[in-house]
Amino acid sequence: MNNVIDSGRMEQAHRVDATAAKLAEKLGDTNRNSWEFYCKVAWSLSEAEIWQLAEVALGKGRNPGALFNTLARKEMLRKGRPTGGEVGSGL
Numbered sequence: 001m002n003n004v005i006d007s008g009r010m011e012q013a014h015r016v017d018a019t020a021a022k023l024a025e026k027l028g029d030t031n032r033n034s035w036e037f038y039c040k041v042a043w044s045l046s047e048a049e050i051w052q053l054a055e056v057a058l059g060k061g062r063n064p065g066a067l068f069n070t071l072a073r074k075e076m077l078r079k080g081r082p083t084g085g086e087v088g089s090g091l
Contacts, residue, residue: 044081
């Protein structure tokens with residue numbers, strides 16, 4: 001049973017990395033400055049939610065990466081998911 005759990009976590013980790021990489025590319029974060037946050041987003045939100053927020057960010061403003069980060073953080077907080085910016089989080 002441990003192998004099944006480990007396999008599931010590995011698959012999710014690969015999905016998180018792939019989604020974070022696509023986000024960085026799509027939002028123009030070539031230096032991957034927001035990589036850790038994109039991984040948290042990919043872990044916490046559905047693919048549909050992520051790409052909806054990305055489309056909104058890309059369609060507005062001069063800095064889609066910053067807008068995406070704001071929108072994603074708000075969505076994660078709305079769902080009660082940690083964003084890394086909470087008081088006492090250590091980040």
